[in-house]
Amino acid sequence: MSTPATRQRPNILITGTPGTGKSTLAEQLADKFKFDFIEIGKIVKDFKIYTAYDEEYQSHVLDEEKLLDHIEDRMDSDSGGVVVDYHGSDFFPERWFDFVIVLRCANAILFDRLKARGYNDFKVRENVECEIFGSLLEEARDAYPEERIHELRSEGPTDLQKNIEKITELVRSWKQ
Numbered sequence: 001m002s003t004p005a006t007r008q009r010p011n012i013l014i015t016g017t018p019g020t021g022k023s024t025l026a027e028q029l030a031d032k033f034k035f036d037f038i039e040i041g042k043i044v045k046d047f048k049i050y051t052a053y054d055e056e057y058q059s060h061v062l063d064e065e066k067l068l069d070h071i072e073d074r075m076d077s078d079s080g081g082v083v084v085d086y087h088g089s090d091f092f093p094e095r096w097f098d099f100v101i102v103l104r105c106a107n108a109i110l111f112d113r114l115k116a117r118g119y120n121d122f123k124v125r126e127n128v129e130c131e132i133f134g135s136l137l138e139e140a141r142d143a144y145p146e147e148r149i150h151e152l153r154s155e156g157p158t159d160l161q162k163n164i165e166k167i168t169e170l171v172r173s174w175k176q
């Protein structure tokens with residue numbers, strides 16, 4: 001079983017409302033640090049790790065237990081060095097993550113990104129409301145110690161660069 005005390009490299013969770021830029025950031029971080037990138041949404045689809053399809057949300061309902069079983073060996077490895085991207089955080093074991101990055105985005109920008117993705121009106125509204133209420137930040141705060149959580153703005157290219165720099169600094173100074 002791996003914990004922050006036993007890990008050789010940090011594990012990073014990138015969370016936030018769909019459309020805030022998680023996979024964009026996670027992919028670049030994994031590339032820069034030569035970490036493994038675990039894109040939960042893709043794994044769920046590729047390995048059919050869901051219980052049903054929700055017509056209204058136009059998305060699959062995640063089978064959380066099955067997903068945890070699927071990634072457990074990698075996440076519990078003391079080599080660490082994993083970037084995980086998911087719009088949820090509280091069902092993962094707390095010990096798995098050294099940094100929990102919560103991306104935030106202005107409503108109008110998020111609205112445009114989700115529309116461009118072809119989401120229906122219901123799904124756009126649900127997600128924009130989720131962002132307005134700060135639901136993913138609250139979820140992270142309920143599940144992880146405050147010092148592991150970093151709330152970062154993700155609205156434009158400058159933010160992306162700043163966020164990469166900020167996380168690079170966190171990774172560099174980890175355990176020092």
Ligand SMILES: Nc1ncnc2c1ncn2[C@@H]1O[C@H](COP(=O)(O)OP(=O)(O)O)[C@@H](O)[C@H]1O
Pocket residue numbers: 016017018019020021022023024025113154155156157158159160
């Ligand atoms: N910092 C950013 N500045 C501008 N556009 C961004 C930024 N981050 C993400 N995007 C764009 O927003 C959209 C959603 O990003 P994505 O990474 O797929 O979000 P998520 O993984 O959170 O659903 C994509 O079109 C992406 O190119």
